[in-house]
Amino acid sequence: MGFTLWPGIYVPDWNLLTGGATAYGALMGLTSILTEKQSPMAYSKFGSIVGVSQLPSKIGMFIIYIPSVIVAILNRNASDVTRFQIINAVTFIHFMKRVLEVAFVHVYSGTTDLKTSVTIAATYATSAALNLAIVRRMPTSTFTRGFYIAGLTCFIIGELVNGYHHILLRRLRTQSNKETSKINELKEQGERKKKYFLPRGGLFNYAVTPHYAAEQLSFLGIMLLSQNTASIAVNSFPFIYLTIRSKSTYEWYKTRLSDDERKELQTRKKLLPGLW
Structure with missing residues (x-):
């Protein structure tokens, strides 16, 4: 039989399913570190x-x-x-x-x-x-009520914040496409180069990829609802993967923005507003 750790996380019996799921989660996390850091x-x-x-x-x-x-x-x-x-x-x-x-x-x-x-x-x-x-x-x-409330709250907030920032990205992309047809494709040294913009609005004013953080919050909600160690392991890779990809996205913008926007980029965090 399994047992429960404080403050209520269940540790299931170690069998083919739970052991395999835990190993799978660890493998995906390690793979994310090794591959995404080298090449997104x-x-x-x-x-x-x-x-x-x-x-x-x-x-x-x-x-x-x-x-x-x-x-x-x-x-x-x-x-x-x-x-x-x-x-x-x-x-x-x-x-x-x-x-x-x-x-x-x-x-x-x-x-x-x-x-x-x-x-x-x-x-x-x-x-x-x-x-x-x-x-x-x-x-x-x-299963306990506290984890149910915490998990559902994290999931709902994560989905709403993620969806809102995806809508902001759509507005930016739509506006950028209109600009592109007029002035954003310039001939430089015989090649056409596209101008990129920093996303703005909402938490984009404070971090480059707040929608990644919101997706991680959704997965945290699923972990809390699942309330067991094997589920935590198998759902952990989005935290590792999206954190590394956030850094890659930040570096990607560095090479494609105008000088003024690169200065603005330096005032923003990568993933979590005010933290990192």
Whole structure:
């Protein structure tokens, strides 16, 4: 039998599922450190990085998120325990929100490496499936109201803040595209170069990637709702991965902004406003 640590985190029995999930989470975290620090994965701003097979970014992002939506749908009747149903619901909401944002919010112009899309899709979907399998086997007596409230609060705030800043990015990109048609593509030394802008509004005024921090808050909510050590391990990689990618994004802006905007960049943090 498992046991409970203060202040209520459950440590499940060590078996193939919980041990494998814990090892998987550690492996994904380590892989994020080793690969993302060396070369950011080739999607979004970094989609132009060398890739064997390129496809439009919108299609690549659909590939990343849709499998996790399917995982949640397939698990909707896996247990009638309320906490499991809630965790399955927030998993569905998180990834379905991302699918809808890909379809209706984000504005894409570049390409995504197919291998990168499939790799990230498999990571997210596997993590979601493992987490749901672990929670389904937990004793219902281990779930507490405090973790339920804290987890749901973190998840809701994270999703709302993340979504709001994605809308701000859309407005910036739309405005940038209009500017591009007029003055943002200039001939310099015989090459056409695109002018980039720092995102503004909301927490973008204080950090370069607050939407990453908000997504991490959503995953913290899922951890708290899941309330066990194996789930913490399997959901830990977004904290490592998005933190490293935030630094890469900050450095990316350094090489593409005007002198005035580079000065403004120096007043902003990378991920957490006022902290880092």
